[in-house]
Amino acid sequence: MRNLNEAGYTLIEMLLVLMLLGTVLLIAFPVFGKSTEAKSLEYFFEQLEMDLYESQMTAMSEGITVHVIFSPENGTYRIRHGVRTVKTRYFPGGLSVAAGTLDYNELRYMPGGTVSKSGSLIFNHRKDSYLLMFQFVRGRFYIEKL
Incomplete structure (x- = not known):
């Protein structure tokens, strides 16, 4: 004969635990x-910063002009040495770029490591905006949340 006081869980107890676990996960x-x-988003801006520094170093070490071209329609930016595309990076979901005082294709590192034109680009992500600012001709830049 089976003992009716066996230790175990009833179906109602299991359903209750599963319901609580589901609520916590929800x-x-x-x-x-x-x-x-x-x-x-944080990773994207770190990667962009590293790519810009690398572009500047490549321009100086190889004595070439390096173009950084942003494509808002595709959600990408490309790094080009002459006509050859070296890297293509994709924006994370919800991020878009807008022309500030620089146009999408005006960013160029010259062989001396300077930029061809100073200015800014604006990145928008939902309600937040980020400014990519290139200081006057020196090639230095910073990214800040507005």
Whole structure:
């Protein structure tokens, strides 16, 4: 004969635990989604910064003009040495670029490491805006949240 006081879980107890676990996950999931979106944006700007420094160094070390071309329609930027595209990077979801005082294809590093024209580009992500600013001719730049 079986003992009716056996230790174990009933179906109702299991359903209750699963319902509580589902509720916790439902609440936590949007929080993690926003966190990964912020990290993706942070990674993009770090990558852009490294690519710009690399472009400047390539222009100086190889004595060539390096073009950085932004394509808002494609959501990309390309780095070109002459007519040869060396890198293509994609914007993260929700990010767009707008011309500031620089046009999308005006950013060029000259063989001396300077930029051909100083100015800015504006990146928009949902309600936030970021400024990519190239200081007067020296090739120095910074990215700041507006």
